[in-house]
Amino acid sequence: MAARKSGQAKNKAGDILRSPCPVACLLDICGDRWTLLVIRDLMFGRSRFKDFTASPEGIPTNILSDRLNRLLRHGLAEQVPAEDGSLRMGYRLTEKGRALRPVLESMRDWALKWEPSTKAMMP
Amino acid sequence: MAARKSGQAKNKAGDILRSPCPVACLLDICGDRWTLLVIRDLMFGRSRFKDFTASPEGIPTNILSDRLNRLLRHGLAEQVPAEDGSLRMGYRLTEKGRALRPVLESMRDWALKWEPSTKAMMP
DNA sequence: GTTTTTTACTTGCAATTTGCAAGCATCTTG
DNA sequence: CAAGATGCTTGCAAATTGCAAGTAAAAAAC
Numbered sequence: 001m002a003a004r005k006s007g008q009a010k011n012k013a014g015d016i017l018r019s020p021c022p023v024a025c026l027l028d029i030c031g032d033r034w035t036l037l038v039i040r041d042l043m044f045g046r047s048r049f050k051d052f053t054a055s056p057e058g059i060p061t062n063i064l065s066d067r068l069n070r071l072l073r074h075g076l077a078e079q080v081p082a083e084d085g086s087l088r089m090g091y092r093l094t095e096k097g098r099a100l101r102p103v104l105e106s107m108r109d110w111a112l113k114w115e116p117s118t119k120a121m122m123p
Numbered sequence: 124m125a126a127r128k129s130g131q132a133k134n135k136a137g138d139i140l141r142s143p144c145p146v147a148c149l150l151d152i153c154g155d156r157w158t159l160l161v162i163r164d165l166m167f168g169r170s171r172f173k174d175f176t177a178s179p180e181g182i183p184t185n186i187l188s189d190r191l192n193r194l195l196r197h198g199l200a201e202q203v204p205a206e207d208g209s210l211r212m213g214y215r216l217t218e219k220g221r222a223l224r225p226v227l228e229s230m231r232d233w234a235l236k237w238e239p240s241t242k243a244m245m246p
Numbered sequence: 247g248t249t250t251t252t253t254a255c256t257t258g259c260a261a262t263t264t265g266c267a268a269g270c271a272t273c274t275t276g
Numbered sequence: 277c278a279a280g281a282t283g284c285t286t287g288c289a290a291a292t293t294g295c296a297a298g299t300a301a302a303a304a305a306c
Contacts, residue, residue: 009240009241010240011238011240011241012237012238012239017240017241018179018180018181019178019179019180019244020179020240020241020242020244021160021163021179021180021241021242021244022230022231022232022233022234022235022238022241022242022243023159023160023163023227023230023231023234024160024180025234025238025240025241026230026233026234026238027156027157027159027160027230028156031154031155031156031159032154032155032156032292033150033151033154033155033293034150036146036150036154037144037146037147037150040144040146048253048254049253049254049255050252050253050254053254055142056141056142056143056144057141057142057144057147058141059294060293060294060295061254061255061256061295062255062256062257062293062294062295063292063293063294064254064255065254065255065256086302086303087301087302087303088253088254088301088302088303089254096237099233099236099237100233102229102232102233103226103229103230103233104146105229106225106226106228106229107145107146107149107150107226108145108146109145109225110145110149110222110223110225110226111145111146111148111149112145113222114135114219114222115134115135115145115148115149116135117132117133117134117140117143117148118132118140118143118144118145118148119143119144119145120145121142121143121144155263156264171282171283172282172283172284173281173282173283176283182265183264183265183266184266184283184284184285185264185265185266185284185285185286186263186264186265187283187284188283188284188285209273209274210272210273210274211272211273211274211282211283212283
């Protein structure tokens with residue numbers, strides 16, 4: 001018999017899309033107050049759980065744990081052995097994750113222009 | 124006596140910033156699953172409450188009402204008399220809101236490349 | 247080599263936010 | 277003016293958030 005028809009488009013992680021709109025799809029992956037801040041930290045080269053909790057926004061650890069797993073599930077990040085030779089693992093952006101750089105840059109540029117109390121952060 | 128020291132930087136709407144990071148600031152304004160979809164619709168020229176509810180994602184009316192008010196409060200949108208000559212009001216992006224176009228475009232480009240089941244929507 | 251500290255989480259729970267349905271004033275249309 | 281259409285608000289169940297506490301393994305200190 002024919003393959004089961006889902007009738008619904010899905011993203012690469014298998015979640016049903018709200019609509020075919022690419023913006024809606026990205027928001028289903030990253031559309032909350034924390035995910036893009038974790039990606040920002042990853043772009044700054046941070047890789048360990050503790051590094052993310054040290055950021056000034058103070059992400060709760062349960063949220064961080066959930067968001068890191070979501071990034072793994074959606075293929076934006078991957079786990080790699082920590083660079084310091086320890087047995088622990090660190091997180092690193094994949095190519096798909098690094099491709100979000102223009103999104104973060106345009107967000108940064110917008111806020112620097114329109115919300116003057118913000119300041120570009122040096123990693 | 125001296126003016127009350129808040130000690131906390133604020134955005135233009137008067138909300139306390141989680142951090143000086145511009146990305147964090149933008150996320151405090153737009154960082155949820157719906158706000159940027161409303162802005163997308165505004166960029167497509169939609170202006171009436173009914174227009175936004177007609178988008179395929181199906182935003183709940185209480186969320187839409189809340190998000191439109193947030194956009195007004197943060198100066199991303201403004202209310203203008205409807206174009207059809209009726210007494211009702213419509214919404215329109217301000218310059219600050221229109222300046223988010225590069226953010227939406229980079230989001231669209233990312234998803235079109237990395238989430239192949241998405242399709243650019245024609246307004 | 248064993249106590250202590252750090253790291254990377256998970257769990258519990260109160261508070262907030264979401265989403266669905268319903269209600270309700272305007273407006274507009276016939 | 278009666279009948280929709282529009283632009284909301286309200287009520288409430290379900291999901292998500294955020295804070296504190298707990299835990300287990302790894303690393304550091306002693």
